[in-house]
Amino acid sequence: MERITFYYCAATLWALLSPFQYGYHTSALNQIQSTLTCHPPESISVPSSIPSCVPISDALFGVITAFFTLGGLLGSLSANLIMDCLGRRGALLVNAFIIAIGSTIFAISGGATGFIIARLIIGFGAGIGLCALPIYLAETAPPRIRNRVGVLNQLFITFGILGTQSIGLPLAKMSLWHWRLVLIVSAILAIVQCFAVVFISDTPAWLAAKGRDIQAVEVSRKLWGPNYVEPGPSPTPPASSSSTPHWSRNSSRTRDDSARILRDDAEQQGLLSEDEADGGGVPRHDPRETSSTIGPTEPITVLELLKRKELRRPVAIVALSMIAQQGSGINAVIYYSTSILGKALPTDAAIISLLISIMNVLCTVIPVIVIGFYSPRDLLLISTWGSVLSIMALGYGLNANLISLSSVAICIFVGGFAFGLGPVPFMLPAELVPYYASSALASFGLSLNWIANFLIGVAFLPLKDWLAGRSSSGDTDAESGQGNVFFIFSAALVFCGVQIRRLYR
Numbered sequence: 001m002e003r004i005t006f007y008y009c010a011a012t013l014w015a016l017l018s019p020f021q022y023g024y025h026t027s028a029l030n031q032i033q034s035t036l037t038c039h040p041p042e043s044i045s046v047p048s049s050i051p052s053c054v055p056i057s058d059a060l061f062g063v064i065t066a067f068f069t070l071g072g073l074l075g076s077l078s079a080n081l082i083m084d085c086l087g088r089r090g091a092l093l094v095n096a097f098i099i100a101i102g103s104t105i106f107a108i109s110g111g112a113t114g115f116i117i118a119r120l121i122i123g124f125g126a127g128i129g130l131c132a133l134p135i136y137l138a139e140t141a142p143p144r145i146r147n148r149v150g151v152l153n154q155l156f157i158t159f160g161i162l163g164t165q166s167i168g169l170p171l172a173k174m175s176l177w178h179w180r181l182v183l184i185v186s187a188i189l190a191i192v193q194c195f196a197v198v199f200i201s202d203t204p205a206w207l208a209a210k211g212r213d214i215q216a217v218e219v220s221r222k223l224w225g226p227n228y229v230e231p232g233p234s235p236t237p238p239a240s241s242s243s244t245p246h247w248s249r250n251s252s253r254t255r256d257d258s259a260r261i262l263r264d265d266a267e268q269q270g271l272l273s274e275d276e277a278d279g280g281g282v283p284r285h286d287p288r289e290t291s292s293t294i295g296p297t298e299p300i301t302v303l304e305l306l307k308r309k310e311l312r313r314p315v316a317i318v319a320l321s322m323i324a325q326q327g328s329g330i331n332a333v334i335y336y337s338t339s340i341l342g343k344a345l346p347t348d349a350a351i352i353s354l355l356i357s358i359m360n361v362l363c364t365v366i367p368v369i370v371i372g373f374y375s376p377r378d379l380l381l382i383s384t385w386g387s388v389l390s391i392m393a394l395g396y397g398l399n400a401n402l403i404s405l406s407s408v409a410i411c412i413f414v415g416g417f418a419f420g421l422g423p424v425p426f427m428l429p430a431e432l433v434p435y436y437a438s439s440a441l442a443s444f445g446l447s448l449n450w451i452a453n454f455l456i457g458v459a460f461l462p463l464k465d466w467l468a469g470r471s472s473s474g475d476t477d478a479e480s481g482q483g484n485v486f487f488i489f490s491a492a493l494v495f496c497g498v499q500i501r502r503l504y505r
Contacts, residue, residue: 023160075127383420
């Protein structure tokens with residue numbers, strides 16, 4: 001009988017500092033840009049000659065911001081190797097250590113070069129953490145709450161965004177060097193996470209995969225209670241069904257036998273249709289299973305993942321969901337939100353941005369509640385189609401200069417995105433494939449996510465201006481075509497949604 005222990009809650013909160021840091025640094029520079037940059041630099045400085053502001057153009061500031069995405073891509077590409085060698089706990093420790101270094105460098109830097117290096121380092125750490133955290137949560141969560149726990153990844157990302165905006169809002173109105181406190185807070189949190197690692201163990205699945213069966217049993221009891229006995233995939237004689245979980249027992253089944261058992265179990269549970277049971281379906285896997293449960297398979301690399309015929313459908317689903325997440329234009333919508341809502345609500349733009357972050361947090365709480373009634377697939381599809389409608393409404397509202405319609409569309413879109421497109425793609429790598437492929441699929445999926453994020457960020461403004469110019473007889477300053485770019489985002493979402501519905505059954 002499994003139960004939620006104090007150790008499980010503490011370990012989960014420790015791990016959730018990683019997505020918090022990612023969200024924190026995603027928005028860290030937004031609120032403090034006006035005080036971080038100066039033209040020309042002010043003469044006031046703190047002792048040790050650290051300038052209170054740095055002369056940075058808008059273009060250079062964009063480069064500094066973009067290096068976070070480049071670092072994230074490099075971190076995601078490295079995450080598979082780090083997770084398999086150091087474990088999920090080790091990868092999260094590396095994430096915290098790197099972010100502590102990067103935040104410290106940014107806090108004490110006096111020029112753009114130091115800022116670029118710091119953002120690259122922070123992004124690298126964030127890329128590792130985004131890959132490791134969903135797998136850690138899936139491999140430590142009891143099955144009855146696993147999907148709810150998976151949503152916490154996105155929820156703490158929104159907490160991080162809200163945190164940095166809450167801290168940065170008052171600091172942005174101060175003079176001198178106070179904006180550096182935003183980075184100092186991040187460094188302190190990361191250092192605390194590094195020291196707290198001594199109380200945290202790795203997941204039972206990873207420990208057992210490394211042959212540390214006794215420690216795996218001990219950790220499983222710390223996580224799920226001293227009387228917990230995890231059932232194996234098939235019945236075992238009473239003599240061998242002791243309090244030892246199935247990962248400590250050697251399996252003599254071949255990989256084909258294991259695949260057949262998984263398909264049979266999934267078909268009995270209604271997870272696969274009749275034609276999928278012949279090998280084309282996507283069975284859900286218990287993330288706590290190891291290679292000893294499903295056959296003698298060692299963790300694979302990203303290249304091997306892409307070569308495996310039996311893993312093509314999960315790879316396609318994860319790729320489509322990651323592209324849909326970024327292809328929805330979420331960052332572009334946030335870009336427009338302050339100016340649009342500023343016309344509808346005449347107040348400080350920073351306050352509006354903070355209110356949007358609060359709404360994002362509240363909407364992300366909804367999946368935690370309803371995911372027990374809806375599958376991740378249902379949440380993903382509902383969110384996708386809702387986002388399509390709201391983005392089209394936003395595009396029309398911008399073209400027709402309908403501020404009220406645009407404002408409502410933004411609110412609906414942010415809420416719909418937080419409902420499914422935000423959290424679900426991060427949950428899928430541990431949901432769709434066995435243990436031996438989960439870290440490789442997470443690394444592949446998050447790398448694709450970072451690439452899509454970077455490409456959309458680079459292409460958005462030129463594409464927006466070009467489409468607006470075509471619709472207004474070459475006048476790129478006209479307002480009538482400003483929403484055309486959002487029709488491109490809606491078309492991309494329609495394509496991804498149709499393909500996900502076809503593949504993810």
